[in-house]
Amino acid sequence: MxxxxxxxxxxxxxxxxxxxxxxxxxxxxxxxxxxxxxxxxxxxxxxxxxxxxxxxxxLPHCRRCGCTEGAACPGGCAWASDEQQVAAGLDPMLGDVCTACVPQPVGAGS
Known part of the structure; x- marks a missing residue:
């Protein structure tokens, strides 16, 4: 075209x-x-x-869902720490992720 x-x-x-x-x-x-x-x-x-x-x-925003400080996820969220991101297999160097979007590490909560 x-x-x-x-x-x-x-x-x-x-x-x-x-x-x-x-x-x-x-x-x-x-x-x-x-x-x-x-x-x-x-x-x-x-x-x-x-x-x-x-x-x-x-503005800082979650790279997965787009939430911000002023517009959090339904039910609430916070910024995931680098340690939380690494434990979930995410690279913290790629940007902010909220706690609602951080997958639980394998075996967590069992």
Whole structure:
């Protein structure tokens, strides 16, 4: 499929079927154009939506469910320690995980 054909398919979509992921925060497109000079698809976002997404992206959030300090999991959660993540087979260097998303280590609770 040519980029110009893809642009023609995406341009009329305004129902959040096409979004841009900004570190886990989805921002809807407000425009899709094709630039034949650079052979590029140009995606336009609302500056206020992008600003909100960027602010949300820098807040600590669970890499599995997306919860934050201000919007915890139903039933509550906390940040899992590095030790808890390692015990569950997760790599703490990949980012924060909440306690609700940390799988129980094999044999735990028996």
């Amino acid at each position: 040519l980029k110009s054909e893809l642009t023609a398919l995406l341009a009329p979509r305004r129902d959040n079927d096409v979004v841009i992921d900004v570190d886990g925060v989805r921002v809807p497109l407000v425009g899709v154009t094709y630039c034949n000079v650079g052979d590029q698809i140009v995606l336009s976002m609302d500056p206020a939506e992008l600003d909100g997404a960027m602010r949300a992206a820098v």
